[in-house]
Amino acid sequence: MGAILFNGCGGQLKMEGMSAQALFTIGKEKYDKKKYLKATEYFQQIVFNHPGETIVDTAQYYLAMSYVGSRSWVLAEAEFNRLAINYPSSPYFQHALFMKTNCLFESVPKHYGLDQSDLENVIKQLEDFIVDYPESELLTQARDLLSVARTRLARKTWEGGVVYSRMGLFEPARIYFQKVIDDYTDTPFAADASFGLAEIDFKTKKFADARTKFTNFRTVFPDHKLVVKAGDYIAKIDKEHPVPTEQAQNVQNP
Helix, strand or coil, X not given: CCCCEECCCCCCEECCCCCHHHHHHHHHHHHHCCCHHHHHHHHHHHHHHCCCCCCXXXXXXXXXXXXXXXXXXXXXXXXXXXXXXXXXXXXXXXXXXXXXXXXXXXXXXXXXXXXXXXXXXXHHHHHHHHHHCCCCCCHHHHHHHHHHHHHHHHHHHHHHHHHHHHCCCHHHHHHHHHHHHHHCCCCCHHHHHHHHHHXXXXXXXXXXXXXXXXXXXXXHCCCCCCHHHHHHHHHHHHHHCCCCHHHHHHHHCC
């Protein structure tokens, strides 16, 4: 330990003379104690000053994980990306790929109303990971994260349709709702978008189309919270805007 000297100003350790293994041992101790900022100093010394050491990819991994611990998502993403590029044969390679994407996801604002543009990149990276590494132990986590990312984008798109519909701008609203149905069928907002399209038909006096859509909604989503409201719309159409006999037969026997 003679290589460790204290700087009189601030009491910081001098690490330049330490071996890679000694640096890693102390860095890992700091990491295990959740002293992430201090841990990064030791792991950085290995990565930048001992690039030829066999332990360097492990140090690179824990450097990235230290940034995860301190919730420095942008820095963590960069370090995981560095690991994946520089050490493709490392046992940490797959985890680095997944964590790189996870950190990008974490850096995106949580509220759907804020900029979610990076989520498209997150989704693409997760889809590629699932295809490229179907046997990965991280597959379940990748699929779960993909579902969360897709659901958040679905909600943002659906909310756009809701806003346009409330403003009476029904054609833009149709486009947004249809995009949810086409692109995010596997999310809960596909049902809400289907109901939204039916409501637009009702508000634009396309009563036969509205009745068909509300009927289909009740069939496809029988447990949805809006099923009762769909039934109310159907009753209102049948009472106030009855479909002509021929059309009614087509509705009942598509």
